[in-house]
Amino acid sequence: MTLCGAIGPRISVTSASFGGTLLSVQLNHAQRELTVKIVYYGPGLSGKTTNLQMIHQRTQPDVRGRLLTVETHDDRTLFFDLLPVFFSTASGFKVKVKLFTVPGQVIHNATRRIVLQGADAVAFIADSRRSAGAENNSYWKNLNENMRENGLDPGQVPIVIQFNKRDLPDTRSDAELDEARKKGKEPIVGAIAIRGVGVLETLFAVLQSAYRSIEARAGLAKNVGLTEREFLTQVFKNIDTSGTELERLFPPKVKTP
Amino acid sequence: MRQGESVLQRRISLTELLDVESFTEVVKGFVDLYKVGIKVFDEKGGKLADIKVGNGDFCGYVFSFPEGRRRCTATVGRVKDGPVALSHGARLPVLEVSDVPKAKGVVTVPCFTGLRYLILPIHWEGDSLGRVVFGPFFPDDLGDFPPASLKEISEGFDVANARRFVEKVRRAPEGTIARVLLHFSQLLQTLLFAGQKMFLTSQLHIEATLEQNRELEERNKKLEEVNTKLKELDRLKSAFLATVSHELRTPLTSIIGYSEMLTEGLAGPLNGEQVDYVRTIMEKGETLLKLITSILDISQIEAGRVRLTFEPMDPFDLVNSSVSSLRPQAQKKGVVLEARLPARPFQATGDRDRLRQVVTNLLTNAVKFTPKGGTVRVVLSDLAHQPDLNAQGYRIIVEDSGVGIPADQFDKIFQSFYQVDSSSTREFGGAGIGLAIVKSFVEGHGGVVRVASEVNRGSRFSVILPAIPSMQAQVSIAPPVTGTEAPADDRF
Numbered sequence: 125m126t127l128c129g130a131i132g133p134r135i136s137v138t139s140a141s142f143g144g145t146l147l148s149v150q151l152n153h154a155q156r157e158l159t160v161k162i163v164y165y166g167p168g169l170s171g172k173t174t175n176l177q178m179i180h181q182r183t184q185p186d187v188r189g190r191l192l193t194v195e196t197h198d199d200r201t202l203f204f205d206l207l208p209v210f211f212s213t214a215s216g217f218k219v220k221v222k223l224f225t226v227p228g229q230v231i232h233n234a235t236r237r238i239v240l241q242g243a244d245a246v247a248f249i250a251d252s253r254r255s256a257g258a259e260n261n262s263y264w265k266n267l268n269e270n271m272r273e274n275g276l277d278p279g280q281v282p283i284v285i286q287f288n289k290r291d292l293p294d295t296r297s298d299a300e301l302d303e304a305r306k307k308g309k310e311p312i313v314g315a316i317a318i319r320g321v322g323v324l325e326t327l328f329a330v331l332q333s334a335y336r337s338i339e340a341r342a343g344l345a346k347n348v349g350l351t352e353r354e355f356l357t358q359v360f361k362n363i364d365t366s367g368t369e370l371e372r373l374f375p376p377k378v379k380t381p
Numbered sequence: 382m383r384q385g386e387s388v389l390q391r392r393i394s395l396t397e398l399l400d401v402e403s404f405t406e407v408v409k410g411f412v413d414l415y416k417v418g419i420k421v422f423d424e425k426g427g428k429l430a431d432i433k434v435g436n437g438d439f440c441g442y443v444f445s446f447p448e449g450r451r452r453c454t455a456t457v458g459r460v461k462d463g464p465v466a467l468s469h470g471a472r473l474p475v476l477e478v479s480d481v482p483k484a485k486g487v488v489t490v491p492c493f494t495g496l497r498y499l500i501l502p503i504h505w506e507g508d509s510l511g512r513v514v515f516g517p518f519f520p521d522d523l524g525d526f527p528p529a530s531l532k533e534i535s536e537g538f539d540v541a542n543a544r545r546f547v548e549k550v551r552r553a554p555e556g557t558i559a560r561v562l563l564h565f566s567q568l569l570q571t572l573l574f575a576g577q578k579m580f581l582t583s584q585l586h587i588e589a590t591l592e593q594n595r596e597l598e599e600r601n602k603k604l605e606e607v608n609t610k611l612k613e614l615d616r617l618k619s620a621f622l623a624t625v626s627h628e629l630r631t632p633l634t635s636i637i638g639y640s641e642m643l644t645e646g647l648a649g650p651l652n653g654e655q656v657d658y659v660r661t662i663m664e665k666g667e668t669l670l671k672l673i674t675s676i677l678d679i680s681q682i683e684a685g686r687v688r689l690t691f692e693p694m695d696p697f698d699l700v701n702s703s704v705s706s707l708r709p710q711a712q713k714k715g716v717v718l719e720a721r722l723p724a725r726p727f728q729a730t731g732d733r734d735r736l737r738q739v740v741t742n743l744l745t746n747a748v749k750f751t752p753k754g755g756t757v758r759v760v761l762s763d764l765a766h767q768p769d770l771n772a773q774g775y776r777i778i779v780e781d782s783g784v785g786i787p788a789d790q791f792d793k794i795f796q797s798f799y800q801v802d803s804s805s806t807r808e809f810g811g812a813g814i815g816l817a818i819v820k821s822f823v824e825g826h827g828g829v830v831r832v833a834s835e836v837n838r839g840s841r842f843s844v845i846l847p848a849i850p851s852m853q854a855q856v857s858i859a860p861p862v863t864g865t866e867a868p869a870d871d872r873f
Contacts, residue, residue: 189505203585
């Protein structure tokens with residue numbers, strides 16, 4: 125695990141207790157700063173960029189940066205998308221959450237691997253249609269390969285699976301999603317990203333698992349006084365949760381148009 | 382693993398986001414338009430832009446007094462390196478009400494001369510990347526000029542001079558300058574965004590290219606290793622076969638030799654049944670010897686150890702002797718064996734023994750795969766131009782009315798140890814190396830083998846040989862390589 129930042133002493137937390145796997149938490153005590161990296165992974169056109177666009181739309185401008193996207197003329201992500209969300213904790217610790225997407229096309233594997241570097245958690249965006257099963261599987265395998273190539277242990281980096289495009293014909297039934305749940309330990313969220321359904325729920329699940337994974341390794345609550353509750357509240361209090369399952373947990377202050 | 386950290390993993394500085402030269406042009410434009418000086422610093426205090434206007438004479442005059450110089454240096458230091466916060470003499474700017482929410486973080490730093498500076502922190506994704514300093518300007522709300530803090534720097538301070546010089550400094554309400562600053566800030570954010578986009582994508586493009594390169598190199602290395610391993614395995618296989626064949630042949634020769642002596646009565650007379658048994662031992666021993674010999678041949682061919690000896694020879698003789706050696710077998714099986722020779726004999730060059738083996742192998746196959754009552758025919762052509770070789774040459778065609786070969790197997794039958802029917806219950810015996818030997822010997826002469834066949838109708842093998850083989854003819858058969866993929870592990 126490497127802990128780093130631009131200036132100041134680099135503090136490293138030993139990785140011995142984690143089977144020697146390289147896990148990167150960017151936690152800089154000197155600058156009192158934590159960077160959490162979330163990567164949206166999955167096949168081409170499964171809706172990764174759409175997820176980020178929806179989060180961007182619903183987040184207050186003063187806590188987020190602009191959504192950086194480099195697309196080709198046919199709306200396909202060429203390199204990656206980046207949406208930063210930042211806040212300071214009650215104890216004055218700076219937290220940056222960086223949401224990335226990877227390019228979905230097969231040929232961009234090198235870029236996918238670079239973007240995946242140092243991810244704290246992954247949201248795997250799958251297409252729910254039955255016909256997309258093979259494609260999902262092949263990107264799932266690709267994700268695992270690229271993690272290993274990057275020195276990340278696929279068993280150590282939390283993954284949340286989003287079954288997107290639940291409104292399309294040929295979509296998997298809820299029972300089939302339950303089947304998929306039983307096949308692995310990853311949380312599964314159904315979504316229609318284009319209408320904002322399931323997007324924040326996925327973000328919540330992936331942030332929660334990222335926090336828990338970092339907490340287990342770096343002891344955020346003890347060392348920097350950042351609890352899971354505060355971490356999630358700081359993010360979601362600035363996001364319009366109206367109409368989502370998170371509405372009761374984080375009542376929206378202002379509704380975005 | 383790749384070396385170094387991706388650009389996505391580290392903090393980016395202001396100088397990486399902005400093209401300093403064109404940014405300076407933008408700053409100049411602002412200064413020209415609003416007549417107020419602008420300085421831009423990065424987070425370490427490095428200067429990105431510094432365009433002055435109007436204050437040169439006034440500040441120069443103040444600077445000419447030692448106390449003025451001291452106070453001026455302190456103020457400039459405060460503005461450049463002090464905290465962008467409401468401390469160390471800084472206060473909130475005087476703003477129009479509508480601008481207050483937009484002016485988050487802006488502070489006013491008064492100069493001892495009565496002039497003022499406005500400082501705006503450059504925030505980018507929650508980080509402070511540096512600051513923008515506007516000023517000095519002459520605030521509208523300033524009462525007396527010069528204030529006591531300026532006059533007191535020296536007894537020789539000339540107020541009239543100072544008033545004359547300060548006339549050239551931009552005079553405006555603080556709120557107006559703040560507005561210009563906010564406008565500048567908006568523009569800066571846009572430039573930063575564009576700069577970030579350019580910087581990250583170009584850097585990532587480079588990183589991805591390097592990564593692809595690394596990947597290819599790795600793959601090449603792996604392939605090379607596999608290739609070396611395969612070559613070694615191939616060599617070992619040939620060496621193994623050669624050794625084994627040799628070790629089998631030696632005792633077998635004894636078995637055959639002693640059997641022969643027994644049948645000839647050298648160890649005393651045998652009765653009729655005993656002679657039959659011993660003959661069977663001898664015949665089977667010879668079949669086995671032939672098989673071992675051809676295995677040895679193919680292993681030597683594959684090891685590249687076979688040398689052909691070219692000498693003048695008679696193709697008639699070649700065909701005739703092969704046919705007569707196969708005649709007993711054909712008769713025994715009830716297969717008609719015909720030979721058709723051209724009207725005029727001719728001479729050619731080649732390795733007589735190897736070519737006889739070629740014809741014999743083809744005839745053996747033909748007889749083996751032709752049922753009782755069928756016909757095997759060998760035809761020798763005239764010496765003529767052969768379009769396949771683009772040279773003068775001749776053909777030896779072996780046709781049968783046997784079981785035939787499916788078209789998709791035509792390539793494979795020439796591989797060593799290949800049988801069309803490789804099941805354990807197959808009808809026809811053999812090791813599957815006869816044709817591999819045929820192919821390599823013919824190609825060793827610079828010739829080609831063609832096959833045409835129809836299942837259940839028969840096959841025709843055509844050997845096309847040059848009258849005089851070139852000396853560069855080569856002997857080699859590449860062993861077939863096959864790979865299997867591991868089964869996939871599905872999550873969806």
